[in-house]
Amino acid sequence: MRGALSRDGEPDRASLPCTSVPESSCLTAVRASYDTVAAAYAERVLRPSELDPFSRGMLAAFAETVRRSALGPVADLGCGPGYVTAHLAGLGLPVFGVDLSAGMVEPARRAHPDLRFVQSSMTALGVGDGVLGGILAWYSTHHTPPAELPLLFAGFQRTLAPGGHLLWGCHIGDEQRRLTRAYGHPVSYAWHLLPVERVAGLLERAGLRVVARLVQEPDEQSPRPCACLLACKA
Template sequence: MSVVPTDDWLTDTRTSYDTVAASYSDFVRDAITGEPYLRAALTVFADRVRAAGGGPVADVGCGPGHVTAHLNGLGVDAFGIDLSPGMVEVARRENPGLRFEVGSMTDLRLGDGSVAGLLAWWSLIHIPDDEVPTVFAHFHRVLRPGGPLQLGFHVGDVSRLKTEGYGGHPMAVHVHRRQPDKVASWLRDAGFEIDAQWLCDPDEPVPQAFLFARRPS
């Protein structure tokens, strides 16, 4: 089933995550602790940031900040950006001392070459296909040459409209499942080089994928 987002998809996504911010934070609070492959992916990312010289790292679509906090625990100078002011409020409350700001990956307000690494975990899933090239162009622009990029997303060939979310709250957010090769092709078109692909839970109804890429030096 293919679902075509409306012109208000960005507003709908923001409102939906404002609505579920507190419940979503409870849902993902221990997600990394209990998942060795998630921890391994973040460790690889942190190592690659250090190998590229270190510096500030953007967690784009950071939600309540659990990934941002984990990266800082690994010694990475990570900050979070999220479309939802409600999520940013929760992230700041639960992770005092870390930097979080409201922003959209479709209009990323970061300077050219200003970050040493960029991570987007399960946030690209809400971006329509025709907006992905714009998003990847922003990612390429803000990354320093040699800087690593890591994406996490649902694997599949369908899109659906999610109408109820965490804690039973109403939502109106599109969720796009994509094949890793398709996402990798978009990344190459944006000027990235692909270093690795991971497929997790391949026997589950909805597998998960990681793509490790970098802006060439």
């Protein structure tokens, strides 16, 4: 995974929900899985400085775009141990991190006491309409069933201010996997890969206009193709 590849090739970055309130067994399983692997994940996941130059470039472009607009804070959804959250803060963004897993959020708070980290799902942010200047969903929506992405993206659109931007990044493809082991620990969650055009279409239908995209072919860092989409709320 380019945006979130671990040093041993594990594919998962974010601990995010796969359904909305009330909490489902799927969401509970994702949380428990990431609580279990949190320490190993924090050790193995790539830091922003270790990402490929294209991924770093997309993060920098997102940061500059949002910083210039000065519309409001930025939410890093599925922030994990907070490495990318801190990277965006270093690029001048008023950013906070959100993660479903307490095992992820607690070390993020210890490592970055100057930043705010919230344990919550991306569908229950407690953020009002039009509040956010930006949203980062960086390798963090792949546990969400495709049928629930329209609701998820509608929530992104609702919380973004007019002119606010979303940066979405993930592996792309056309498959679903059920994982039972990751980072040397037992887990229980599904992993959904979608074609980039399908994701772009869902964002557009949610009222988020795609203004830039990057598609990367597999290479030595990532065994699967990856994509980034930068979208804007009108």
